[in-house]
Amino acid sequence: MSKICPLHLFKDNGGPPSALRMSKEPSSNLESAMQMLIKTFHKYSGKEGDKYTLSRGELKELLLEELGTYLGGSKDNEAVEKVMNDLDANNDGEVDFTEFIILMGALTVACNDFFLDCKTDEKPKDGGSA
Numbered sequence: 001m002s003k004i005c006p007l008h009l010f011k012d013n014g015g016p017p018s019a020l021r022m023s024k025e026p027s028s029n030l031e032s033a034m035q036m037l038i039k040t041f042h043k044y045s046g047k048e049g050d051k052y053t054l055s056r057g058e059l060k061e062l063l064l065e066e067l068g069t070y071l072g073g074s075k076d077n078e079a080v081e082k083v084m085n086d087l088d089a090n091n092d093g094e095v096d097f098t099e100f101i102i103l104m105g106a107l108t109v110a111c112n113d114f115f116l117d118c119k120t121d122e123k124p125k126d127g128g129s130a
């Protein structure tokens with residue numbers, strides 16, 4: 001019973017456990033980041049159909065509006081379709097919060113890898129062989 005799904009906890013208990021209860025003023029950047037993830041998901045998931053999941057259209061809007069920079073500003077439908085297919089682990093045509101958070105985790109890891117790469121090689125590469 002350690003499935004990471006805040007929405008599931010909300011629905012079962014009629015509200016988030018005190019440890020998860022969102023205050024108006026997050027006490028740390030990390031808490032603030034977590035709240036932003038949740039708020040951002042619901043900002044788009046509530047637009048059509050099931051308000052707890054992202055449809056293809058909602059996911060596309062979220063990707064373009066919120067992650068356009070990381071995803072190369074791609075307005076390519078194929079790219080969105082590919083992300084959707086990769087994310088939709090249970091193949092129900094919708095991206096739930098757990099599936100969404102996996103994307104955010106993967107993107108964060110990718111960003112961290114990039115950051116680590118930058119730190120070890122700060123000189124701009126100019127086509128030179130290494």
Ligand SMILES: [Ca+2]
Nearest residue numbers: 045048050053
């Ligand atoms: Ca929806």
Ligand SMILES: [Ca+2]
Nearest residue numbers: 088090092094
């Ligand atoms: Ca799904």
